[in-house]
Amino acid sequence: MITLRYFASLRETLGRSTEQLEIFELHTVLSVWRLVNPDFSLPENTLTAVNMDYVPQSHLVKNGDEVAFFPPVTGG
């Protein structure tokens, strides 16, 4: 089981902030996105994190991971 999280404008666009997913094959961050959002390609500039560390979209996910997708950050 992996947990997916969406933030800010991406959360609003998708209409949800979190969901859970069983994975049975090798998956990258990008392929997980495609699995759950087949009709909506990952917006350019989206940042991706696994277990709260930034990772590239090619990063392999494993069971228990928290995978997050969000737009460029604008704090401070």
Next chain:
Amino acid sequence: MITLRYFASLRETLGRSTEQLEIFELHTVLSVWRLVNPDFSLPENTLTAVNMDYVPQSHLVKNGDEVAFFPPVTGG
């Protein structure tokens, strides 16, 4: 009449902080120093100011001026 002022270690070395002087000829900051301190050459790195603005030692002084001599500043 011009006013001379000395600060910090230079004031301590000379044993006075201020003095007044009549000048009757053209004088630069350096020649004024030599006039009042004939036995003590102006220490290297001494900073000079006229009327509270930094000036080079070649700056001409005139009656009414306040001429100051002091070591490198160390504030802040």
Next chain:
Amino acid sequence: MTVKICDTAFDPFVEIQNFQNQLTLEGKFGATSVFIGTMRDFNNGDDVQAMTLEHYDGMTQKQLTQIIATAKIKWQILDCLIVHRVGKILPNEPIVLVAVWSAHRDEAFEACRYLMEELKENAPFWKLETLATNETRWVSKHINQEIAHDK
């Protein structure tokens, strides 16, 4: 080294004083460099009446802790404090506070600047502005290059 996330208004000077009072660095620090980001009532040419700051709770703390760890390797920091506001913010309220204590001025200045730039680059915060017109918009790094230099 302390990171605080606040969901209500904070007074940056009270935060610094309270933090400094519990430090045991008397006579050891010669330099304190502080940055405070405050909400303006305008941005990108528009009047703004409020802002909602969303963040990724947990990742924020993790990223800021990593940024501080890197700063400690680069400069001799005696201590530092980062406070960041989340939730609904009104103009003139502080958004972020970064404070660094060091023996020397160069290190305090540079580390404070570094922490602030890295925070803006990596900490997962997002600003939703409510304009004077009641319209809302997500602050973007891309619409206007200005924004990347703001605050």
Next chain:
Amino acid sequence: MTVKICDTAFDPFVEIQNFQNQLTLEGKFGATSVFIGTMRDFNNGDDVQAMTLEHYDGMTQKQLTQIIATAKIKWQILDCLIVHRVGKILPNEPIVLVAVWSAHRDEAFEACRYLMEELKENAPFWKLETLATNETRWVSKHINQEIAHDK
């Protein structure tokens, strides 16, 4: 734009707060950059028990006012405050405070740093240290290059 010379101890955070409270810049400033120089109990490898700060009254204010005028040309500063201590100072007491208010972060950071560097370079202050041994010595820029980078 305010320059204050204090011959008794001052609280930098109270100074900033009082100054900021009388500003009429609500919602206009997004960035405040602050530097505080504090007396340490060591310098150049020696324990220091006190310091006496001499200055050239009048020239100090004139020089600082000129430095601020130059900074205002270089950066869009909304306001700034410089407070400098003179007289006898004990370890852990603040020596100098520089605070800059601006719309944007870059300007606040850069102007604050500039004011501080120019102050150290041009404002007529001199430090006489009293060491733990009761010996006194004038702090010099030349004995040790470190000193130029201190605080």
